[in-house]
Amino acid sequence: MKKSSARIRKWTAIVMAGCLLALALAGCAKEGGKSGADMAQKGGDPPDKKIFTMLIDSNPTFPYKKDWPIWKWIEEKTGVSLRVQLPSGKLADTLNLVIASNNLPDLMFMTDRRTANKYGQQGALANILDYTDDMPNFKKWMEKYPEMVRQALSADGKLFMFPNEGFGETNRMIWMYREDVFAKHGLKPPATFDELYEAAKQLKTLYPDSYPFSFRFGEELGIFVNLAENFETGGDIYYHFGSKEWEYGPIQDNYKKLVEAMHRMYKDGLIPPDWLSIQTKQWQDIVSTNKAFITVDYISRIDFFNIPLRKDDPSFNLAFMEPPAGWAGAKQFNPYLHTLETGLTVASTSSHITDVMKYMDFFYSEEARVIASWGKEGETFTTEGGTRKFKADFADAVDLRSKTGIATNGAYTWIDYDSQLALASEDLQKAYEQARKFDAKLQPKPAFNEQETEVLALTGEAVKKHRSENIAKFILGTRPLSDWDQYVKEAENLGLQKLLDIYKQAYARAAELQLK
Amino acid sequence: MSLLRDDHERRICEIRHIRVRSDKNLLRKLNQTKYLWLLFLPCLLYYVVFKYAPMFGIVISFKDYNLFKGIQESAWVGWKYYRMFFENPDFMKLMRNTLLLGVYNLAFGFPAPIVLAVLLNEVKHSFFKRFVQTVSYLPHFISNVVVASMVVMFLSPTGGILHELLKWFGAANANVMMEPEWFRTVYVASEIWQHAGWETIIYLAALTTIDPVLYEAADMDGAGRFRKLWHVTLPGIRPTIIILLILNIGKVLEIGFEKVFLLYNPATYETADIIGTYVYRVGLVQGNYSYATAIDLFMGIISLIFVIAANTISRRVGNTSIW
Numbered sequence: 001m002k003k004s005s006a007r008i009r010k011w012t013a014i015v016m017a018g019c020l021l022a023l024a025l026a027g028c029a030k031e032g033g034k035s036g037a038d039m040a041q042k043g044g045d046p047p048d049k050k051i052f053t054m055l056i057d058s059n060p061t062f063p064y065k066k067d068w069p070i071w072k073w074i075e076e077k078t079g080v081s082l083r084v085q086l087p088s089g090k091l092a093d094t095l096n097l098v099i100a101s102n103n104l105p106d107l108m109f110m111t112d113r114r115t116a117n118k119y120g121q122q123g124a125l126a127n128i129l130d131y132t133d134d135m136p137n138f139k140k141w142m143e144k145y146p147e148m149v150r151q152a153l154s155a156d157g158k159l160f161m162f163p164n165e166g167f168g169e170t171n172r173m174i175w176m177y178r179e180d181v182f183a184k185h186g187l188k189p190p191a192t193f194d195e196l197y198e199a200a201k202q203l204k205t206l207y208p209d210s211y212p213f214s215f216r217f218g219e220e221l222g223i224f225v226n227l228a229e230n231f232e233t234g235g236d237i238y239y240h241f242g243s244k245e246w247e248y249g250p251i252q253d254n255y256k257k258l259v260e261a262m263h264r265m266y267k268d269g270l271i272p273p274d275w276l277s278i279q280t281k282q283w284q285d286i287v288s289t290n291k292a293f294i295t296v297d298y299i300s301r302i303d304f305f306n307i308p309l310r311k312d313d314p315s316f317n318l319a320f321m322e323p324p325a326g327w328a329g330a331k332q333f334n335p336y337l338h339t340l341e342t343g344l345t346v347a348s349t350s351s352h353i354t355d356v357m358k359y360m361d362f363f364y365s366e367e368a369r370v371i372a373s374w375g376k377e378g379e380t381f382t383t384e385g386g387t388r389k390f391k392a393d394f395a396d397a398v399d400l401r402s403k404t405g406i407a408t409n410g411a412y413t414w415i416d417y418d419s420q421l422a423l424a425s426e427d428l429q430k431a432y433e434q435a436r437k438f439d440a441k442l443q444p445k446p447a448f449n450e451q452e453t454e455v456l457a458l459t460g461e462a463v464k465k466h467r468s469e470n471i472a473k474f475i476l477g478t479r480p481l482s483d484w485d486q487y488v489k490e491a492e493n494l495g496l497q498k499l500l501d502i503y504k505q506a507y508a509r510a511a512e513l514q515l516k
Numbered sequence: 517m518s519l520l521r522d523d524h525e526r527r528i529c530e531i532r533h534i535r536v537r538s539d540k541n542l543l544r545k546l547n548q549t550k551y552l553w554l555l556f557l558p559c560l561l562y563y564v565v566f567k568y569a570p571m572f573g574i575v576i577s578f579k580d581y582n583l584f585k586g587i588q589e590s591a592w593v594g595w596k597y598y599r600m601f602f603e604n605p606d607f608m609k610l611m612r613n614t615l616l617l618g619v620y621n622l623a624f625g626f627p628a629p630i631v632l633a634v635l636l637n638e639v640k641h642s643f644f645k646r647f648v649q650t651v652s653y654l655p656h657f658i659s660n661v662v663v664a665s666m667v668v669m670f671l672s673p674t675g676g677i678l679h680e681l682l683k684w685f686g687a688a689n690a691n692v693m694m695e696p697e698w699f700r701t702v703y704v705a706s707e708i709w710q711h712a713g714w715e716t717i718i719y720l721a722a723l724t725t726i727d728p729v730l731y732e733a734a735d736m737d738g739a740g741r742f743r744k745l746w747h748v749t750l751p752g753i754r755p756t757i758i759i760l761l762i763l764n765i766g767k768v769l770e771i772g773f774e775k776v777f778l779l780y781n782p783a784t785y786e787t788a789d790i791i792g793t794y795v796y797r798v799g800l801v802q803g804n805y806s807y808a809t810a811i812d813l814f815m816g817i818i819s820l821i822f823v824i825a826a827n828t829i830s831r832r833v834g835n836t837s838i839w
Contacts, residue, residue, distance in 0.1 A: 099583050118803055124584035211674065219781055273673040276781040277693045279665065282672060291674075454804070461798045462605060465789070468782035476694060476783055494605065 052356055053083045053105035054344075055098065056410040057091040061398060068405025069379065073371050080359045082107075084410070099124050104347035106356050109409050112341045113152055113161055117447055119345070120160030126346040126353050127158040134354055135361035137368075141414065147442070150513070151339075155449040155506065157513040161343040162360055166373070166415030167407065172338040173226060174435045176302065178293040179319040191332075192325045193230065193261045196294070200270040203293050211272040213265060214292035216283035218275040221468050224250075224258070226296050229335040229440055231258040231326035236464070237503055239444050246503040248496055250467045251488040257326060262475045276472055287318070294321065299435060302428050303396075320431035323438055333440040344410060363413040372412035373419035375404055381419075390422055397423045446506035455502060459495040466491055577810035597810035606794065614790040617700055617776070618768035624704050626764055628712040630757060633719035634749060638741070649720075652713025664778030667706050668693060693779070696786040703779060703788075718760065719753055726752035758836045766823035769815050791815060 058064040064086060075081050085105055087094035092115070098104050099119060108125075110116045119125050132139050142149050145165050152163040177189050182199075185206060190196040200212035217223040225235035234240075234249030249255050265271045272278055272286070286292045288309055295301075295318075302318055309316040323332050346356050362368050374381045374388050380400075381388050394400040397420050401408055407415060421429055448456060470487050473479035479487075546553070577597055579590040601607065632652065639645040655663070670678040671692045682690050692698045730748045739747065773792030780788035791811060799808025823838075831837035 096583060100586065102584075102586070115803070119584065122582045122584040221782060273691050274668075274693055276783050277668050278672070278674070279668060282669065282674060286674060457798050457804055457807075458600060458604065461794075465606070465782075465785060465797075469785040472782035478783075 048079050050078075050080045050352075050355055050359070051083055052080055052107060052352075052359065053085060054107040054109070054410055055085045055087065055091075055094065055105045056109040056344075057111065058086050059408065062402035062405075062408060064408070065405065068408075068411075069375070070371070070405035070408070070411045073376050074362075074368075074411070077367070077371070078359050078362050082410075095119075102349065104349050106347055106350045106352070107344050107360075107410070108347060109344055110161060110342065113445075113447070116161035116343070116345050117154040118453075120154055120158060121156070121450065124348055125160040126348045126350070126357075127160065128162065128346070128357065128360075129157075129159045131354060131357040134358055135364075137361045137364040141364040150510070151442075151445055152343075153447060153510065153513055155447040155452070155509065161345050162363070162413050164340055164343055164413045164415070166369075166417045167412065167420075168338045168340040169417045169420070169432075170298075170300065170338070171340060172299045172334075172432075172435060173297065174299050174334055174431065174438075175321040175323050176295050176297065176318050177321040178290075179317040180315045181290070181293050189321050190294075190324050191322065192328050192330075193258075194327070196324045197261065197265060197270070200265060200294065201268065204268070204270055207290065210291040210293070211270065211286060212292065213271050213294045214278075214283060214286055215271075215275070215296045216278055216280050217296075218278060221471055223296065224471070225335055225337070227258055227262070228255060229333045230323055230330065231255060232330055233258070234443075235335075236467075237499060239503075239507070241441055246500050246507065248491070248500060250471060251491050251496075254326065256481070256484055259471060259474050260481060261326070263477060263481065266475050267477065299431055300424075300428065302431050303425050306427060307425065317427075319427065320434045322434075332438055334435065334438045336440050336442040339442070342409070343413065360413075369414045369416055372407065372414065373416040375406050380404060380406070388419070388422070390419070394423060399423075444507060444510070446503065446510040448502065448506050452502045452506060455498060459498055462494045463491060463496055463499060466494055574809055574813050576806050577813050579806060581806045581809075583805075593806070597807045598814065600807060601811050601814065606789075610789060610791050610794050613787060614769055614771065614792070616787075617703060617790060618771055620700050620704050621707055621771065622764055622768055625707050625711070626761060628708045629715035630719055630753075632712055633716040633723065633753075634745065636716065636720065637723050637749065638745075649713070649716070652716070654713070655710045656714035658710070660772060660775045661778065663706060663710055664775055667702065667779060671702070693781065694783045696784045696788070699780065699784045699788045703776065706775070706779075719756060722753040722756040723749065754834075755836050758830055758834060759838055762823060762826045762830055762838055765826040766819050768822060769819050 056064065064084065066084070071082060091109070091111060095108065095110065095115070098108070099122075104124065110119075116125065120127070128138075132142075145163070148163045148165050149159065152161055153159055179189075181187075181203070182189060185202070187199050187202065188195075190199045196213065203212040204210060215223050217226075221235070228235040228249050231254040233252045233254040234247065236250070237246060237248050239245075240247045262271070266273070266275070283292075283295075287295060287305060299320075302320070305318045306316060323334050325332050344360065346353060346360070350356060363372065370377075370388075374390070377383065379391075380393075381390050383389070390400070394403065397407075400406055400423060405411055407420070421432060424432075470479060470490075474481055474484075474487075573587070576587055576590065578592060578594060579587065580593045581587065582590045604610075636645055636649060639648070670676045673679050673691050679690065679692070682692075690698075692702060726748065730752070731744060734744045734748055769791070771790055771792060773790075773796060776788060776790055777793050777796060780793065795808045795811050798804060799811070827837050827839065
């Protein structure tokens with residue numbers, strides 16, 4: 001599960017509800033956009049001037065601009081100028097519309113691999129692997145990052161979405177604690193969950209209206225993806241690297257220990273009583289008003305809280321915390337969540353697929369990596385003694401993106417993350433350094449075929465609902481933990497084995513796929 | 517015998533004659549009312565283009581819908597998706613939750629605007645009346661997303677206003693959003709808050725049509741305020757109430773999915789998970805449009821049965837009906 005936007009997704013997904021009707025209408029709706037084919041022109045000057053159409057999602061924090069210098073730099077190198085279409089409303093709806101109306105832009109941005117694989121298998125997208133002979137840079141890149149390519153393959157071994165590397169770091173999630181508050185009371189950052197309980201308990205006595213351990217991903221138990229790692233289990237179905245088997249975390253004994261620990265904290269008021277429904281805004285409020293001292297969230301939250309709050313309280317210091325072990329001696333890991341599943345796809349209906357592929361090939365060159373991460377030498381950055389430095393015009397990463405278009409949708413695949421770090425505060429840079437020591441292994445994500453997807457949708461949804469509902473009850477205490485064995489049986493009766501078999505089968509199939 | 521046949525033939529002739537005459541009548545009537553028809557045309561077109569034409573989309577519930585290939589080219593799968601829905605282990609629970617939430621919403625939500633309208637009708641101070649009306653309309657224009665967000669925040673035990681209020685009344689530590697027993701109350705209450713004011717409009721309009729003579733006559737007979745309310749006001753708006761009730765019965769299952777979706781969480785699934793939210797989780801999130809359409813069509817048919825039943829009962833019992 002991608003938690004990066006669990007909350008946002010829930011709120012925005014509402015709009016998707018209208019989708020059914022929109023789809024029914026899709027048959028008659030025709031988008032006015034012209035396909036790139038009509039506009040492609042051949043010029044004599046190298047590199048050839050070409051125009052492609054591209055559908056991308058625009059981020060409200062740094063909305064798409066046509067005159068961003070990044071597009072100019074890309075055009076200088078490739079000769080390609082892009083006619084960008086932005087979704088009218090939600091990207092997912094617009095994708096449905098363009099695909100249903102068979103009027104596809106050459107390049108389409110998609111926010112997850114499953115969508116790309118679905119449309120790819122339905123025939124709407126070109127298989128990138130069929131064109132690698134025209135893509136020397138990408139070929140080399142595939143040898144360098146075989147895992148990144150493997151993760152992106154569809155069930156039948158095709159590649160529909162351009163893989164990326166480097167930018168996933170933004171999705172890194174860590175434990176954080178209020179270093180200043182802990183120091184003030186002579187507390188030690190907890191190394192195990194027992195110590196976490198003790199520390200939280202002490203803080204609760206010192207600050208009676210606080211909820212020392214607060215987090216905002218309670219909804220659908222998203223937070224358990226992080227916490228399960230501390231107890232050497234998984235938040236859902238996961239691959240156990242030791243036994244080389246697919247296993248279901250929420251019925252394991254280790255997971256039960258986690259539930260017990262959370263129940264104890266809930267009972268003593270150490271986590272917010274409404275942890276299941278708490279909203280991002282509420283969570284931000286309690287963190288910034290000395291009502292929460294330990295949290296789990298995206299690493300960038302360090303700057304998000306520290307920079308503005310230090311204006312009033314210079315000692316405010318939210319800092320990296322080592323992930324507490326479930327029990328003394330358990331492994332200390334954060335789950336490997338810092339990957340990015342978004343990317344561009346190429347329409348199978350495009351009349352110049354090869355040209356588009358050649359264009360995308362550019363993004364896998366060292367030269368493009370520098371442009372995509374740093375911009376243009378002299379204009380945005382300078383090189384001093386072998387290290388690149390941004391010019392002083394950019395306050396932070398968001399400022400860089402909104403001024404230049406660097407690292408915005410459709411403008412990168414391969415990123416040198418040092419460029420983003422160069423704009424981060426020292427605290428954040430330090431946190432990155434520490435966080436990297438606690439990475440769990442990247443979970444494999446096998447792609448499923450249509451039949452498997454259907455079983456996963458129905459049985460998987462039943463199992464997931466049963467898990468969320470009951471784990472929530474165990475923690476709230478409305479179902480006694482003595483019912484655990486009964487709960488495990490219920491989950492098994494819902495068809496858990498069927499799901500595990502599908503994962504196993506898909507994983508074995510993915511392992512057999514050979515990269516060309 | 518022959519007499520009988522003659523009679524029979526004569527009758528047939530009469531019927532034919534009438535039919536010819538009525539055909540002519542129809543044409544003449546059409547001609548007479550052509551401008552009215554012209555005025556009606558945009559409305560008709562709207563319904564044909566946006567309501568009837570898309571209905572053909574339900575065919576995807578019998579097909580394995582492939583977005584790229586289109587409806588035509590997708591393969592037929594028969595009743596597969598309907599079977600999938602009925603065989604789902606949660607089917608009964610989902611139906612029960614949907615029905616109960618809908619019935620509660622109707623039972624408490626339907627009378628609310630009537631009570632409010634009657635109360636407003638009794639207010640003599642016209643400025644105060646208009647002020648209350650305007651204020652009570654407002655929540656109707658707030659989007660569900662915002663309302664749900666407000667509900668969650670107000671009821672939050674970590675600093676919610678309503679929670680403080682409940683505590684003050686002695687309901688210590690009510691963790692309302694986490695308790696399945698509370699979900700329906702919260703949902704129905706927020707629906708009433710949001711829509712009761714707006715829905716009074718139609719009743720207030722109906723109230724103005726009551727002949728003042730009736731009130732004067734009641735006064736003459738010595739009726740007090742409650743007598744007048746009971747014998748004049750309520751019977752006066754009875755047809756409106758019944759027609760709206762029939763329409764609302766048809767909507768019992770059409771619970772606004774988004775609000776439930778925004779208000780529920782795993783702890784309240786037990787009472788809050790309805791068909792709409794289930795469709796969202798398996799249909800839209802997983803991109804299974806055929807399945808979602810199948811469920812939607814099934815629900816549509818049940819709603820249709822509800823409306824027809826309610827209408828029939830009302831026609832038999834009270835002589836008021838939509839058709």
